[in-house]
Amino acid sequence: MKPDNGNKELHEILNQWSVNPDHREKIIREINAGDALLDSFDRERPGPQPQLLARIQQRINAHLADSAALRPRKRRILLPLTAAAAVIIAAALVSIWVNRPSPPTGESAAPAMLAQSADITEQELGLWELAALQDETDDVINNVALIEAIASS
Amino acid sequence: MEQKLLAKMIRRCQKGQSEAFAWLLQQYGPDLYAYFLRTSGSRTDAEDLLQDLFVKLLLKIRQYKHEYRFKNWLFRVAANLVRDRFRDRGHRSAVQSIDSDWLEGSRPMATGAAPVLSPVQQLQKSELLDQLQHALGKLPDQQREIILLRHYGGLSFKQLAEHFDIPLNTALAQVHRGLKKLRRLMSENET
Numbered sequence: 001m002k003p004d005n006g007n008k009e010l011h012e013i014l015n016q017w018s019v020n021p022d023h024r025e026k027i028i029r030e031i032n033a034g035d036a037l038l039d040s041f042d043r044e045r046p047g048p049q050p051q052l053l054a055r056i057q058q059r060i061n062a063h064l065a066d067s068a069a070l071r072p073r074k075r076r077i078l079l080p081l082t083a084a085a086a087v088i089i090a091a092a093l094v095s096i097w098v099n100r101p102s103p104p105t106g107e108s109a110a111p112a113m114l115a116q117s118a119d120i121t122e123q124e125l126g127l128w129e130l131a132a133l134q135d136e137t138d139d140v141i142n143n144v145a146l147i148e149a150i151a152s153s
Numbered sequence: 154m155e156q157k158l159l160a161k162m163i164r165r166c167q168k169g170q171s172e173a174f175a176w177l178l179q180q181y182g183p184d185l186y187a188y189f190l191r192t193s194g195s196r197t198d199a200e201d202l203l204q205d206l207f208v209k210l211l212l213k214i215r216q217y218k219h220e221y222r223f224k225n226w227l228f229r230v231a232a233n234l235v236r237d238r239f240r241d242r243g244h245r246s247a248v249q250s251i252d253s254d255w256l257e258g259s260r261p262m263a264t265g266a267a268p269v270l271s272p273v274q275q276l277q278k279s280e281l282l283d284q285l286q287h288a289l290g291k292l293p294d295q296q297r298e299i300i301l302l303r304h305y306g307g308l309s310f311k312q313l314a315e316h317f318d319i320p321l322n323t324a325l326a327q328v329h330r331g332l333k334k335l336r337r338l339m340s341e342n343e344t
Contacts, residue, residue: 009309009310009311010310010325013310013321013322013325017322027329030329030332030333030336031328031329031332033332033336034300034328034331034332034333034335034336035304035332037332037335037336037339038300038304038332038335041281041282041285042187046187046190046282047183047186047187048182048183048186048199048200048203052186052200052203052204053178053179053182055204056178056182056203056204056207057171057174057175057178059204059207059208060171060174060175060178060207060208060211061171063208063211064169064171064174064211067169067211068169
């Protein structure tokens with residue numbers, strides 16, 4: 001017994017190596033003679049006892065029966081586990097959605113939002129902040145004037 | 154063996170059908186047993202290995218892809234099993250006189266009407282088989298494994314090189330040297 005493509009492969013390999021033709025023939029002859037020697041013993045080699053084969057078949061059957069019995073049990077355990085995992089994941093997603101940070105609003109966000117805009121320049125941003133500061137200063141001045149007016153009345 | 158039938162049986166094994174495993178055991182069991190017997194040199198080891206292989210096959214067969222030749226794949230699994238067993242044990246089983254009682258304990262592989270042998274012929278035959286086992290035992294471990302895997306598993310030189318992680322020329326040289334040495338040892342015994 002030898003590989004189906006035994007000699008073909010052997011020839012191919014030896015051709016690739018550019019082995020001297022005499023040497024190549026010698027290698028092939030010696031390998032074939034070795035194969036023939038092993039083949040001659042195969043005709044009368046010992047085979048497995050029928051009891052051994054029967055024992056192996058019993059083990060295979062027992063193993064297959066165990067696996068078959070295990071499958072519904074696994075399903076019984078895995079189904080509730082999968083359902084529980086799905087509920088936990090859904091709850092976590094709802095929680096993330098509820099606690100998501102609210103988007104920035106109003107004046108405080110304006111400079112930042114404007115800064116993100118590709119159109120606005122640094123200078124324009126500076127003017128915006130200056131205007132905001134001016135508004136605040138005006139408020140303070142107005143408030144002081146109001147308090148003074150109340151006080152003087 | 155018809156390839157369509159083999160592919161069908163493998164698919165049935167992959168589905169866990171007992172009869173398909175029985176078929177595989179019948180088809181490949183004798184070759185595998187002979188391989189294990191020659192590799193381990195022990196009848197007990199060969200029996201254990203054959204059982205272990207089929208138990209392993211129950212799980213491994215799902216990994217088999219039909220692009221490889223099944224017999225080659227099966228024997229590579231078998232070779233790994235042998236390697237693991239002797240690595241765990243720390244040494245290779247001594248090559249024993251395994252064939253001296255095979256006529257009593259086993260059935261011969263040859264099919265058809267086996268010739269009835271006289272006691273003297275039986276003795277001569279078992280002596281020859283013993284000599285072969287001893288000659289195999291004298292080969293370096295890897296050389297013996299390569300020769301037996303090629304002989305029983307039908308692995309090509311390329312597959313042997315892959316399996317043993319050696320260059321192609323080394324695989325070929327190992328087969329060549331091993332077989333040559335085997336013949337020399339057997340002819341020395343005859344003289």
